Amino acid sequence: MVGIAVRGAVVAAIAVFIVVGAIYIRTKGETVPPLLDADGNVIENSGDYTQVPGFFDNAGPHQLVRYDLPVPKTTPPLADGVDSLSFVDLWAPGEFKLNVPPDQRLGTPSKDSFDSGVTAEDMMNFFLDMSDMRSMQAMTGSVRRELDGKRVRIAGFASPVGFEEEERQFLLVPELGACVHVPPPPPNQIVYVDSKELAPEIGDMVWVTGTLRADPVATILADVGYRLEDVTVEPYR
Template sequence: MMNRRTTMLFLSALVAAPKAALAASPREIMWDDLIPPGVPYSQIIGEGELDEANDTWNPIYDANGVKLNQALNGAYVRMPGFIIPFNVSAKGVKDFMLVPYVGACIHTPPPPANQLVMVNAARPWPGDQLWEPVWVTGVMRTKLQSTNLGQTGYSIAADKMEIYEW
């Protein structure tokens, strides 16, 4: 049987536990971590089509391109990338696609779904810093989604963003 003091300490611990979990350090991940273990990057891209008239190559992704690393579902992560904004306001951008290289989805065919991340930022990222590489920190989810720029396999609810320093 617990006395009053023990009960209060126990209840205080229950309230503090979620806050302590949020204060945990994020797991730093890179783009290769989005590919499930055992699936080589070279097996994500299928044959593709060469458009000689426009001098472009349109990759055809095989089933490995939509395989997701389920170990990242619900993980608190920090990852680098580049911003492809969906909507930019005077305050900046809150909803964007995080991509592994500059111009992905705009000037080139989009990478496979397991190399694209939807981001919803808690605070707008300044519009004058859209071409800077960034670190995005937040809770990651695995889920295939279609956008007008390409199919994404991941999303992050970002609670922190900062410039990526080389």
């Protein structure tokens, strides 16, 4: 159920992002800022993480907290006919445009999804918070149409699209907490996954194998450049 707590968490996350950004700007050129997770905590095993390649440096405010996945301890065998891709492979130069009315975005909760004590003003503020987070998404980069229809496997962090208890759709993103705790990366760095199983918990690291579609999707959390269908989801360790 979506309630005041969700809105408060979003507001708090944005506040953490602003503070982290301020620290980074103040210390830039003097010291290297500590590696932080989506909640602003210092990651002790930071040696397992590396920053995203430099061509994302001007892709928006999320650049301050974007980090690659740790190196996996084990890698599941790749099935025949499946290509292994990274988020870098999804990048293409250009500009992304997708105009969809707010109430038609996937994952948008209905009035019944909110707690009974939530007021109309609370609901309005919740949707404004979601809109504010999306407004920080950079629209740089296009999608690679030549990848459409290919069977691929890609690893990333899970971010459930909706706010119900039994969500089966989630976003696969390259950084901790993207689209919820920190602003979304560009659309071509997000994959919409339609799973038959329950969606992983937010922040879970997973391998996803499926048929890639260069088919943009608009969600309440972010605009998305790709979809994965007919998927298998495995833990990333």
